[in-house]
Amino acid sequence: MLPLKYSFLAAAASVLLAGPVAAQTAPAVADGQGTPVRVQTxxxxxxxxxxxxxxxxxxxxxxxxxxxxxxxxECDLLRSTIAKDCKLDSVNSNVRQIEGRPPQLQQPTGYNVSGTIQSTVSLKAQP
Known part of the structure; x- marks a missing residue:
């Protein structure tokens, strides 16, 4: 009966010791750190x-x-807020000429400008 008692203790000890080891080897990216995040503005x-x-x-x-x-x-702004590192991936700009309409429609002559900025960042550590 004594060997059975010791084998039970050995099994219990291995389970108790395995818990902290598994916790230490778990990836440290659970909070998003280190994982690249794409940002589009x-x-x-x-x-x-x-x-x-x-x-x-x-x-x-x-x-x-x-x-x-x-x-x-854009990368400076991202670094000052959420990003540890930042890389500008692409920039797109579009300019469209607009013909003015009569004053009652209140649309002046000019240019509609749009743009898209895409970056990849790694997030700062969250407090």
Whole structure:
């Protein structure tokens, strides 16, 4: 009867010791740390303009420049809030000329500008 008693104790001890070992080897990414997260920012704004053909190249450049400047600052903003590391993946800009409508419809002549900024970040440790 004595050997059975010792084998039971040995089995119980192995179960008790296995618990802490399993907890130590569990992945440390349960809270999202280390796992890459994709962040997409979409923006849209209006730039007024006359709609004249000679104005178009300058307005297109100006609108795209604004989108690219915002993209350049996107990783800084993400690092100051949620990201430990950040990589800019892609930037998309779209500029569409809008013909003005009569004053009663209240749509001025100008350019609708939209953009999409995609980044990949690794999250900061959460307190």
């Amino acid at each position: 979409t923006l849209s704004f209006f730039m007024s303009g006359s709609g004249a053909e000679d104005e178009l190249p300058q307005k297109l450049d100006q609108a795209r420049k604004i989108v690219f400047q915002l993209a350049a600052r």
